[in-house]
Amino acid sequence: MGAMGLNLALYSTEIILCLTLCFSLIIQMISRNSTLTFWTVIIGLGVAFFDVISLYGYAPQFYFDHHLSHDPFGLFFKLFFIVVTFFTFLFGYRSYEVAQDRLGEFYLMTLAITIGMCTLVSSVHFLTLYLSLELVSIVSYALSGFRKDHPPSNEAAIKYLLYGAMASGTMLWGISLLYGLSGSFHLHSIHATLSSSSIAPLPLYAIVTMLLFGFGFKMVIAPFHMWAPDVYQGAPTPITAFLTVASKAVGFAFFIRVFYTVFANNAGQPGEWMHIAHLNWPLILSILSAVTMTLGNLSALFQKDTKRMLAYSSIAHAGYLLMGLVVINEQGLTAVLFYFVVYFLMNFGAFFVAGMVGNTFKNENISNFRGLGWKSPFICIAMSIFLLSLTGIPPFGGFIGKVYLFSALVKAEVYGLLIIAIVNVVISLYYYAYLIREMFLEKPENDVRVVLSPLHTLTLLLLAVPTLILGIYWEPLFVYISSSIYFVVAS
Amino acid sequence: MTSPDAIAVILMFTFILVLGLALVGISAVAGRVKRDPTKLSVYECGVPPSGTSRERFSVKFYLVALFFLIFDIEIVFLFPWALIFKRHLLIGPLIFFEMLFFLGLLAVGYIYIWKRGAIEWN
Numbered sequence: 001m002g003a004m005g006l007n008l009a010l011y012s013t014e015i016i017l018c019l020t021l022c023f024s025l026i027i028q029m030i031s032r033n034s035t036l037t038f039w040t041v042i043i044g045l046g047v048a049f050f051d052v053i054s055l056y057g058y059a060p061q062f063y064f065d066h067h068l069s070h071d072p073f074g075l076f077f078k079l080f081f082i083v084v085t086f087f088t089f090l091f092g093y094r095s096y097e098v099a100q101d102r103l104g105e106f107y108l109m110t111l112a113i114t115i116g117m118c119t120l121v122s123s124v125h126f127l128t129l130y131l132s133l134e135l136v137s138i139v140s141y142a143l144s145g146f147r148k149d150h151p152p153s154n155e156a157a158i159k160y161l162l163y164g165a166m167a168s169g170t171m172l173w174g175i176s177l178l179y180g181l182s183g184s185f186h187l188h189s190i191h192a193t194l195s196s197s198s199i200a201p202l203p204l205y206a207i208v209t210m211l212l213f214g215f216g217f218k219m220v221i222a223p224f225h226m227w228a229p230d231v232y233q234g235a236p237t238p239i240t241a242f243l244t245v246a247s248k249a250v251g252f253a254f255f256i257r258v259f260y261t262v263f264a265n266n267a268g269q270p271g272e273w274m275h276i277a278h279l280n281w282p283l284i285l286s287i288l289s290a291v292t293m294t295l296g297n298l299s300a301l302f303q304k305d306t307k308r309m310l311a312y313s314s315i316a317h318a319g320y321l322l323m324g325l326v327v328i329n330e331q332g333l334t335a336v337l338f339y340f341v342v343y344f345l346m347n348f349g350a351f352f353v354a355g356m357v358g359n360t361f362k363n364e365n366i367s368n369f370r371g372l373g374w375k376s377p378f379i380c381i382a383m384s385i386f387l388l389s390l391t392g393i394p395p396f397g398g399f400i401g402k403v404y405l406f407s408a409l410v411k412a413e414v415y416g417l418l419i420i421a422i423v424n425v426v427i428s429l430y431y432y433a434y435l436i437r438e439m440f441l442e443k444p445e446n447d448v449r450v451v452l453s454p455l456h457t458l459t460l461l462l463l464a465v466p467t468l469i470l471g472i473y474w475e476p477l478f479v480y481i482s483s484s485i486y487f488v489v490a491s
Numbered sequence: 492m493t494s495p496d497a498i499a500v501i502l503m504f505t506f507i508l509v510l511g512l513a514l515v516g517i518s519a520v521a522g523r524v525k526r527d528p529t530k531l532s533v534y535e536c537g538v539p540p541s542g543t544s545r546e547r548f549s550v551k552f553y554l555v556a557l558f559f560l561i562f563d564i565e566i567v568f569l570f571p572w573a574l575i576f577k578r579h580l581l582i583g584p585l586i587f588f589e590m591l592f593f594l595g596l597l598a599v600g601y602i603y604i605w606k607r608g609a610i611e612w613n
Binding site: 004005018022025026029177181199200201202203206 | 494496497499500501504583585595596599602603606607
């Protein structure tokens with residue numbers, strides 16, 4: 001019982017989420033009471049949250065036969081995913097885009113994705129990584145097509161499926177080539193093989209390209225981003241918000257784990273990495289980051305649909321996040337994780353407001369926002385907070401996040417990328433400010449107001465207030481994140 | 492660039508490219524058919540074809556096949572467990588309850604599809 005008990009204890013978060021999934025499904029089938037089901041999943045998520053906090057008491061170690069790694073990095077992301085799922089359920093409650101008689105399935109699929117994500121951020125073995133990645137991806141395809149009667153949702157599901165299957169297959173080919181080169185699936189063994197023997201650069205570049213296809217698909221970086229605007233626009237807005245934040249975070253998390261463990265040496269002091277010889281993947285990343293940012297920002301300028309504009313803006317933010325990974329040191333990593341927390345608050349908030357306005361007007365045009373600031377001030381002020389934070393204007397959290405990312409670049413003297421990023425921030429101001437102008441500086445055309453239920457008002461407050469506070473007092477979060485970038489090193 | 496690993500990768504990519512192009516290209520060039528109305532019509536045992544070949548059929552066949560697949564994979568997972576069961580039972584009863592949990596999860600799924608009416612045949 002000893003070793004197995006420890007394995008199960010360290011895996012307890014996923015087991016609790018699994019039990020919540022089952023219970024919520026049974027309760028939805030028996031009682032058909034959506035409020036009861038909702039509270040079941042909320043309680044289940046709360047139990048999982050406190051369970052992750054209790055897992056901090058265990059020492060960093062490998063478990064499940066060196067397939068999974070228990071370390072602060074994984075625990076941070078597990079907390080992150082549980083919080084994002086919690087807000088997704090708050091968003092989906094009484095939302096007209098999520099069919100209320102199929103709420104049990106919605107909770108089931110979202111919780112299944114969360115379980116997959118929690119396993120994915122802990123995996124240090126390529127098979128477990130691929131297994132949990134497929135769990136996340138395939139259920140996301142189904143979830144993006146949740147509105148069966150809405151053609152854009154069906155289109156989103158098909159596009160996501162086709163693109164994801166292609167990306168997954170290419171990535172799997174890269175993994176098998178890596179296995180052929182190194183003889184092992186375990187990240188640390190592969191790293192030992194790659195750094196000890198000298199391998200020609202061409203196979204390594206081919207492998208990195210193929211891996212980037214799969215990883216880049218999840219991280220939504222150009223040129224693997226083509227699915228994102230259609231999927232984010234077509235999927236029901238609660239699910240879009242979940243995908244934009246959580247799916248992207250898990251992409252970055254397992255990218256960090258794989259690339260920083262396999263393709264980088266922990267040189268000198270802890271917190272400094274050096275890419276392995278002959279394989280300058282930070283250079284590839286910096287080019288991809290520049291292309292992603294520019295493409296996302298320039299495409300967002302021409303959008304007439306709120307969700308599509310926010311989708312392109314989230315692609316641009318993936319570019320900003322990738323900047324932090326180009327400088328392979330502790331500062332960049334801390335900046336990326338910090339930016340993820342702020343990005344969750346502001347992006348989820350922006351999609352939340354877009355979803356609430358879409359619920360009222362039954363479509364997602366930007367022209368719905370015309371003059372809305374005078375009729376529904378609370379929701380528009382919150383939207384302005386989120387938009388200004390997304391641009392990176394003080395005193396909101398987005399500014400602090402961008403400061404950390406840019407200072408990591410300055411410290412590593414990567415000035416070209418920095419200039420491109422600053423130009424992109426200026427470009428993005430146009431389409432964010434356009435929405436604010438529509439809300440407050442235009443006369444309303446009709447008398448339609450957006451009315452929020454108390455639960456949704458509470459959610460909006462829970463998202464907007466931390467965005468404000470994090471722009472002024474972010475020290476505790478930063479300290480917590482600095483202590484979270486510790487991966488378990490092979491013993 | 493002449494290391495065996497590099498050559499292996501280049502060779503693999505070239506082979507895949509050549510194979511794909513050859514299969515499609517040769518059949519496009521050497522397998523051209525002269526179209527003829529009789530040759531293109533649907534085969535129906537020699538009689539002139541009547542009606543459309545694309546009839547609607549019920550989705551219940553697809554559902555039954557899908558459920559069979561899921562529960563068949565569940566049984567596949569039972570086999571290796573059964574082989575090591577007796578040996579691991581000496582260590583403790585955990586191995587029994589683990590499989591019980593797995594079967595329980597699939598039982599929840601089964602109850603779901605039952606209550607949703609997906610195994611109604613009519």
